[in-house]
Amino acid sequence: MESIRDQRAIIDRRKLAAALSDIAAVKLDATAERAAVLVALRTVLAAGREEIRRRFDASADGRAVARETCFLVDQLIRTLYDFTAIHVYPVANPSAAEHVAIVAVGGYGRGEMAPHSDVDLLFLLPYKLTPSTEQVVEYILYRLWDLGLKVGHATRSIDDCMRQAKGDMTIRTSLLEARFLAGKPALFQEMRSRFQKEIVTGSGPDFVEAKLAERDERHRRMGDSRYALEPNIKEGKGGLRDLHTLFWIAKYLYRVDDVAVLIDRGVLTRKEVKIFEKAQTFLWTLRCHLHYLTARAEERLTFDVQAEISRRMGYTDHAGTKGVERLMKHYFLIAKSVGNLTRIFCAMLEAEHQRKPLFRLPTLGLLRREIEGFGFDNGRLTVPDAQTFTADPVNLLRLFHVAQRYELDIHPAALRLVTQHLKLVNRQLRADPEANRLFVEMLTSPKGPEATLRRLNEAGIFGRFIPDFGRVVAQMQYDMYHHYTVDEHTIFAIGILHRIEQGVLKDEVPIASHAVHKVLSRRVLYLAVLLHDIAKGRGGDHSELGARVAQKLCPRLGLSDEETETVAWLVRHHLLMSNSAFKRDIDDPKTIADFADQVQSLERLRLLLVLTVADIRAVGPKTWNGWKAALLRELYYRTEEQLSGGLVTEGREARVAAAIAALTAELPDWSDAERAAHIARGYPSYWLSFDATTHARHARQVQAAEAAGEMLSINVQIDLWRAVTEVTVYTPDQPGLFSRLAGAFAISGANIVDARIFTLANGMALDSFWVQDDEGRAFDRLERLTRLKATVARVLAGGPGPMAELERRKPAFPSRLAVFKVAPRVLIDNRASNSHTVIEVNGRDRKGLLHQLTWALTDLNLQISSAKISTYGERAVDVFYVKDLFGLKVENEIKLKAIRARLIEVLEEPAAEASSAAKAAKDTAAAE
Structure with missing residues (x-):
């Protein structure tokens, strides 16, 4: 009633x-x-x-x-x-x-x-x-x-x-x-x-194969990953539709209307049915929140709703992890459990209906019926019964080791038994030398560790055998830079390391592909990649915390004291090389000297290069590009030269003279008077900043502009190898020139990744910018280059200020990415360079930000000599090498405070936009 x-x-x-x-x-x-x-x-x-x-x-x-x-x-x-x-x-x-x-x-x-x-x-x-x-x-x-x-x-x-x-x-x-x-x-x-x-x-097997093929195609359309940053909770891998597929198959084959009936049929255990129901309840609750919040049939869990839904579902911030990250971790674990159920269900269907395998067959066909204590079923490695694991828990790892060694699939029924015996992966097994040997051999196997580690992770073995890794399983990082959960990123990185070692990526990363074969310990390299992000989500510096994990774990895995120390150093400094290459001027000798002082040895340099390349490439499909490769390559070569004692040690004057002599050789068709006139225009800092080929190109550009009486000359050099376009502007110097040029580039859709700013002795500016398009490629389309040149000319001719045009082009609604909050930070360093004050600015990226930052620096009477521009998802990290009006470092405390305050003000300017995006979800709920 x-x-x-x-x-x-x-x-x-x-x-x-x-x-x-x-x-x-x-x-x-x-x-x-x-x-x-x-x-x-x-x-x-x-x-x-x-x-x-x-x-x-x-x-x-x-x-x-x-x-x-x-x-x-x-x-x-x-x-x-x-x-x-x-x-x-x-x-x-x-x-x-x-x-x-x-x-x-x-x-x-x-x-x-x-x-x-x-x-x-x-x-x-x-x-x-x-x-x-x-x-x-x-x-x-x-x-x-x-x-x-x-x-x-x-x-x-x-x-x-x-x-x-x-x-x-x-x-x-x-x-x-x-x-x-x-x-x-x-x-x-x-x-x-x-x-x-x-x-x-009579059509059951055909229906099953059709629905599984349909599921695979759907997964492919959705990116074929359970760990998408903005998952489709209905159609994505591990989502509701996968549960529907299992239900359809069960209903078709067994004529059931309730999954729980499959317990009596012996298809699923009571525990597995509870997992099914738990996943279904969580996903339906999430879906209802999503529909109510967006007031439409929205199935994608996008960034702009994740935080609000996490709040509504009661996820709070604690222990260094945001509530939204805890929600997404729960989602990814549910998606993983749905995948496990699919595998188990398909195994039972195969056993009952004696069909051909629903998963791929092994790459190595074996006629043997037994290998190293394990048997075969339909060509896949299996175990006779649960006693295999209870009698010797090391077999939980040995099963995967044998499968990797002989390039075999593991039968889903065996994987089911593995998941049912996870409690055997305890302190005693973790201390077992044989179990640790097997794990390290799988990690460093020349057969390829990525697939095996993913199997171990999917089965739940990985996180229990390495509990610190278990803490980052399904751990999401709530930003636009990282594309995968921490465990997926780590496994991808190990796979990339293996491909580097095998020479598969030698055309894309030739230096790392060469250096990897010079390292003295492969175990060190693989362990460093495994542990570099192991301490994320704990609060504090994950590099320092990860180094402590390495010091504790490596001896357990059989590494020597020396190997353990090197792994811990690599984990502690795994961001050192990328920070030095992307945030510092590597043409500044002090940058190289400081980096070399921290690296100290050629072995560490090689290890760090390969680790850095694998780490960056594993972040996401578009994170790596030729420009980053070029910067890392240059830093590696210069540091290698210094560490091997071959760095040029002569004084500044000798190096300037060498650069001028090299330029002279590049201009054989010029008269002595023409060469002398051009050489007189450059100051020492200019001659030390480019190679002879670039100096010669600049010289011809300047000569042509002077001969034609042009007040503006723009030269474009496309470098597809480094995935960058160099744009050199020759024009009369004026206050705020860099800022105006930055604004013109922003209007044209060109992203500045590096810049060198020079004023010649004749009062003309010779500024070089390295730019890319939004996809991280060279800015090379003719119509876009034509528009960029026209925009630069219009802005420098006194047209409307760049910000006015950027404001006019701003979308009517705030970007859904505006929901990300990036705490503004300004770091001023007077030790990173002998001749410049280095200012590092961190904040949420937006159109025109570089223009506003450089305008503020100009307004503060600072000269910008060079800039390093980086974007990590929604985070902008811009570094400026500056001097005061007298060409000196800025060391006055009052002036430094004023610089910091003004730049923070610029970074905080879009606060209204960010709050409006965050407020949108609440407005929607109120409107309902």
Whole structure:
């Protein structure tokens, strides 16, 4: 009785039917009657939805929302059908051809509806559509559409259903979940009976293979990863649709309507069914939050809603981890468990139906029936029974070791046994020398460790055998730079290291591919890659914390004291090389000297280079580019030269003289007077900043501009090898020139990644910028280069300020990425360079930021000599080498405080935009 009262609080069908009957009794004209009916239906629908939402806010039970929303729509359609058949288009004595059954199909047929899901209906006919039945169908559909429901519908005879189900798996799946709503029950029963007899019987294996192929194609479309930053919780890998696929297969093969029945059938264990139900409940709750928050049928968990949903679901910040990161970690673990269920379920289907393997066959075909204590089943490595693991827990690792060694797949049934015996991976096993030897051999295997480590991770062994790694499994980093969870990033990085070692990437990373074969200990390198991010999410410096983990773990894994020390050093300094290359001027001798002082040996330099390359390439598909490769290559060569004692040690004057002599050799067609005039224009800092080829190119550009009397000369040099375009501007120097040029580049869509700023002795500026497009490639399209030159000319000619144009082009709505908060930070370092003050600025990236920062520096009477511009997702990290008006370092404390305050002010300027993006979700909720 309580259940009936609960249902009537959502919708009371008797009251609605009475209200509609009252409308019919008044005898209104057709238009007025439709309007009155619509008001009655809309009022009931709105009240029902409000009640469901109220219950959800109190209970946070997404599956209850799915059931109750379905019940609300069911009762609405049934009442509407009765009203239509009795009052609108009554047929006193309908013939057999005039009968119709309204059937729920798809997710609606399954009895699950999210707040903004479609309503999928089948109007089932005995024969062809008659005029009277057509009137009924049209009336019902129009009223549902008037209510704002998204209705997918089909009108078919039973024969049509059978014929189409035979050739179309989507229609077959839809009919599999069909549920009677209203009309003639006998039609539905006949359709169900014929469907089982004509379609289902004998076609189970074909259906299973078709649904798994459909799932694989869907995964491919969605990126084929459970660890996407903005996952599609319905269609993505490990999402609701994967659970639906398991349910469809179970229903098709075993004719069950409840997954729990599979326990009695011996297909799933009670624990596995609980995992299924837990995953389903979590995903449905998440989906309902997503629909309610966005007020639409949104299935992507995008950055702009993740934080608000995490708050609504009760995830809080603690222990160095944000609430939103805890939500996403929970999601990724659920997605992983869905993958495990799929593997287990498919294994049982294979065993029961003796089908060919549903997973790929091994690359190595073996006729042997046993290998190193393990057997074969359908060509895959397996175990005879659970005693294999209980008798010797080391076999939990040995199974994966043998599979890797012989390049074999592991049978899903064996993996199922592994997951059922995870408790055997305890302190005793972790201390076992043989178990640790097997693990290190798998990690460093020339056969390729990536697939094996991913298997270990999916099975749950990895995180239990290395508990520190277990802490970062499914650990998301809430930013736009990192594309994967920490465990996925680490496994990708190990795979990239292996490919570097095998020479697969020698064309893309030739120096690392060469250096990797000079390192003295492969174990050190592989362990360093494994542990470089092991301490993320703990709060504090993950590099320092990770080094402590390395010092504790490496001896357990069998590394010597020397190897342990080197691994710990690499983990502690794994960001040193990228920071030096991307944030410091590597043409400044002090940068090289400081870096070499920390590295200290050629062995560490080689190890650090390979680790750095693997780390950056594993961040995401577009993170690595030729420009970063060039900077790391240059830093490596210069440091190698210094550490090997070959760095040029002569004084500044000798090096300037050498650069001028090299330029002279590059200009054989110039007269002595022409060469002397050009050499007189340059100051020592200019001659020490470029190679002879670049000096010669600048010289020809300057000579041509002077001869033509041009006040602006722009030279473009495209370097596809380094994935960058060098743009050199020769024009009269003026205050704020760098800032104006930065603004012009921003307007043109060119991202500055490096800059060198020089004023020649004749008062002309010779500024070089290295730019890329938004994809991290050379800015090389002709029309874009033409537009860039025109924009530079317009801005320097005194046209509208760049910020005015950038403001005018700003989108009407804030970017969904504005939800990311990056604490503004300004670091001023007077020790990084002998001749310049180095200012490092960190803040949230936006169009025109570099222009505003450089304008502020100019306004503070600072000369910018060079700049290093980097973007890490939503974070901008810009470094400027500056001097004061007298060409000296800035060392006055009052002046330094003023610089810091002004730059912080620039970085905080978009706070309104960020808050408006964060506020959008709350506004949406309030509007509901």
